[in-house]
Amino acid sequence: xxxxxxxxxxxxxxxxxxxxxxxxxxxxxxxxxxxxxxxxxxxxxxxxxxxxxxxxxxxxxxxxxxxxxxxxxxxxxxxxxxxxxxxxxxxxxxxxxxxxxxxxxxxxxxxxxxxxxxxxxxxxxxxxx
Ligand code: THU
Numbered sequence: 001x002x003x004x005x006x007x008x009x010x011x012x013x014x015x016x017x018x019x020x021x022x023x024x025x026x027x028x029x030x031x032x033x034x035x036x037x038x039x040x041x042x043x044x045x046x047x048x049x050x051x052x053x054x055x056x057x058x059x060x061x062x063x064x065x066x067x068x069x070x071x072x073x074x075x076x077x078x079x080x081x082x083x084x085x086x087x088x089x090x091x092x093x094x095x096x097x098x099x100x101x102x103x104x105x106x107x108x109x110x111x112x113x114x115x116x117x118x119x120x121x122x123x124x125x126x127x128x129x
Contacts, residue, residue: 001070001072001100001102001109003029003035004027004028004029004035004070004071004072004102005027005072005074005102005104005107005108005109006107007025007027007035007037007072008025008026008027008037008052008072008073008074008102008104009025009074009104009107010025010037011025011026011027011037011038011039011052011056011074012024012025012039012052012074012075013025014039015039015040015041015052016039016040016041016042017040017042018042019042019044019046019049020042022040022075022076023039023040023076024039024040024051024052024073024074024075024076024081025037025038025039025052025073025074026038026039026051026052026053026055026056026071026072026073026074027056027071027072027074028056028057028059028060028065028068028070028071029068029069029070029071030060030063030065030066030067030068030069031065031066031067031068031069032064032065034060034063034064034065036056036057036059036060036063036065037055037056037059038052038053038054038055038056038057038058038059039052039055040052040055041055051083051084051086051087052073052074053071053073053083053087053090053091054086054087054090056071057090057091057093057094060094066094067094067095068091068094068095068099069099070099070100070101070102071091071095071099071100071101071102071115072101072102072103072104072109073101073102073103073104074104074105074107075103075104075105076105077105077106078105078106079105080103080105080110080111081103081105082101082103082111082113082118083101083118088118088119088122089119089122089123091115091119092115092119092122092123092124093124093125095115096115096116097114097115097116098114098115098116099114099115100112100113100114100115101113101114101115101118
C-alpha cells in the first residue's frame with residue numbers, strides 16, 4: 001500500500017491541470033505486481049481532459065497488465081478525491097468488487113474502500129456474457 005500511495009503522490013506532481021488547478025495522481029498495482037502511474041491531462045477543449053485513473057489504466061494495458069489488484073488516487077492537500085463516476089466504470093472493466101481503493105492526500109491515505117462499495121450493482125464484462 002505504501003508503494004502505491006507514494007507512486008500516486010509522485011505522479012500527481014506531473015499532472016497537467018492548468019484549467020482546474022486540481023492536480024490528481026493515480027497508481028495501479030496489476031495482477032503481476034507491476035506498478036502503473038497516471039495523472040490528469042487537461043485540454044483547452046475542456047471536455048477532452050483525461051482523469052488520472054484513466055491515464056493509469058492506459059499505462060497498465062500498454063505495459064501488458066490485465067487486471068487491477070489495487071489502486072491509489074492522490075488529490076490535492078486537504079481533499080478526499082474519490083474517483084469520478086466515469087472513472088469508476090473504467091476501473092470496473094479491470095477490477096473486481098474486492099479490489100482496495102486508497103484515497104490519498106498529503107502523502108497519506110485519507111480513505112479506503114472496496115471497489116464494490118464505490119460502484120455497486122455495476123455493469124461489467126461478465127454482464128455481456
Ligand atoms: N480528476 C481526476 O483526475 N480524477 C478524479 O477521480 C476526479 C477528477 C481530474 C479531472 C480534472 O482534470 C480535475 O480533476 C478537476 O475535475
